[in-house]
Amino acid sequence: MIFIxxxxxxxxxxxxxxxxxxxxxxxxxxxxLLFYINAPSIIIGRNQNTLEEINQGYVDEKDIQVVRRVSGGGAVYHDFGNLNFSFITNHDVKSLNNFKKFTAPVIKVLKSMGLDAELKGRNDIQVEEKKISGTAQFSTGKRMISHGTLLLDTELGEVANALNVKMSKIQSKGHKSVRSRVANIQEFLKDSMKIEDFRSRLLKGLYEESEDFERYYLSSEEWKAVHRLKEEKYDTWDWNYGRSPKFNIQRSKRFSVGEVDLRIFVEKGHIKDFKIFGDFFGKEPVENLEKLLVGARYEKEDIYELLKDIELKEYFGEIPHLEFIELVYGEDS
Incomplete structure (x- = not known):
C-alpha cells in the first residue's frame, strides 16, 4: 500500500x-492510502439534495465551502480538527459496503491509543456510544474508494449550525440532536494531541506491519490534471447544487440501507422528471434508474412493470423490491 x-x-x-x-x-x-485535512466545509453525499441538507444563510455568512463527493451517505462537516482517510483499492464485491473490513485497521490504531472504539450501525465508528467517525464508499466497477472522517478536535457546534438535520433521521436514531451523538476523539485521550501528531500516529499505526511503506508525490503534470478536474467538476454549481428538481410529489422512507427520498414531477398523468435523494450507498448511479421512469405513466401497474426486473440492490444496497415500488406509487400517493 502506497501513501499519497x-x-x-x-x-x-x-x-x-x-x-x-x-x-x-x-x-x-x-x-x-490518502490523508487530507479540509478547511471548514460541508461535504454532501452523492445522492443528496444539497439545498435541503445545509443552512445556506449560515454557510454564506461563515464562507463555508459546499462540495459534493462521489460516494453516497450523508452530509458531513469538515474543518481543521478533522482528519480524513481514504483507501483506494481494486473493486471487490465482498468489499463493497463492507465497512468492517476498511475500518478494522483504523479501529486497531485507535485502540492502541486507549480508545474503546468499535464499528456501530451501518458505517459509524463509535466510542462510548458517541460517533467519532463516519465512512462511505464508491466504486467504478474496477476500482473503489473506502473513505471516512476522524473527528479529533472539530468545532462540533458548527455541525448543527451548518447542517439542517432531518427530523426523520433524528427520530430514527432515537436522539434529540446531532450534538448528543457526536464526540471528538480528544475527549477520550489522556493527553491533548494536535492534528498533525494524530495524523502521524495514525499513519505509523496503519503501516506498522508493512515493510514496503512508500510515499508517492504527484508530478507537476498530475497536479495540473487534478486542478483541471477540480475546475471542471468540483468548482461547478451543477455538481455541488444542481440536482434540485421541480416536483409536485414527494415520498420518502427510511429503509435499513438509509433514507430514500423521491421527488416526482407529474404532468398530464406522465412522469416528466424523477429524482432520487438519500444517504444510502449503492454501486450504480441512481441517474440510470431515474431516466428509466421519465416518460412513464404515473400508474402503479406501469411502475411495477418498469421496475419488477431491476436489480435495486445495485443502486441502494439490500432493499425490499415491492416496498420501493410502493414508495414510488403507494396507495396514499
Missing part, C-alpha cells in the same frame, strides 16, 4: 479532486 502525499492541501474541492483522480488514474497493481 497531498502536500498540505486544505482546499476541500482540490482534495476531493485528488482522491477521484487517484481512483481513476493510478495503477491498479497496488493499493493506496
Amino acid at each position: 502525499e497531498n502536500e498540505g492541501v486544505n482546499n476541500p474541492r482540490l482534495n476531493l479532486a485528488l482522491e477521484e483522480y487517484a481512483l481513476r488514474n493510478f495503477s491498479a497493481d497496488t493499493d493506496y
Whole structure:
C-alpha cells in the first residue's frame, strides 16, 4: 500500500479532486492510502439534495465551502480538527459496503491509543456510544474508494449550525440532536494531541506491519490534471447544487440501507422528471434508474412493470423490491 502525499492541501474541492483522480488514474497493481485535512466545509453525499441538507444563510455568512463527493451517505462537516482517510483499492464485491473490513485497521490504531472504539450501525465508528467517525464508499466497477472522517478536535457546534438535520433521521436514531451523538476523539485521550501528531500516529499505526511503506508525490503534470478536474467538476454549481428538481410529489422512507427520498414531477398523468435523494450507498448511479421512469405513466401497474426486473440492490444496497415500488406509487400517493 502506497501513501499519497497531498502536500498540505486544505482546499476541500482540490482534495476531493485528488482522491477521484487517484481512483481513476493510478495503477491498479497496488493499493493506496490518502490523508487530507479540509478547511471548514460541508461535504454532501452523492445522492443528496444539497439545498435541503445545509443552512445556506449560515454557510454564506461563515464562507463555508459546499462540495459534493462521489460516494453516497450523508452530509458531513469538515474543518481543521478533522482528519480524513481514504483507501483506494481494486473493486471487490465482498468489499463493497463492507465497512468492517476498511475500518478494522483504523479501529486497531485507535485502540492502541486507549480508545474503546468499535464499528456501530451501518458505517459509524463509535466510542462510548458517541460517533467519532463516519465512512462511505464508491466504486467504478474496477476500482473503489473506502473513505471516512476522524473527528479529533472539530468545532462540533458548527455541525448543527451548518447542517439542517432531518427530523426523520433524528427520530430514527432515537436522539434529540446531532450534538448528543457526536464526540471528538480528544475527549477520550489522556493527553491533548494536535492534528498533525494524530495524523502521524495514525499513519505509523496503519503501516506498522508493512515493510514496503512508500510515499508517492504527484508530478507537476498530475497536479495540473487534478486542478483541471477540480475546475471542471468540483468548482461547478451543477455538481455541488444542481440536482434540485421541480416536483409536485414527494415520498420518502427510511429503509435499513438509509433514507430514500423521491421527488416526482407529474404532468398530464406522465412522469416528466424523477429524482432520487438519500444517504444510502449503492454501486450504480441512481441517474440510470431515474431516466428509466421519465416518460412513464404515473400508474402503479406501469411502475411495477418498469421496475419488477431491476436489480435495486445495485443502486441502494439490500432493499425490499415491492416496498420501493410502493414508495414510488403507494396507495396514499
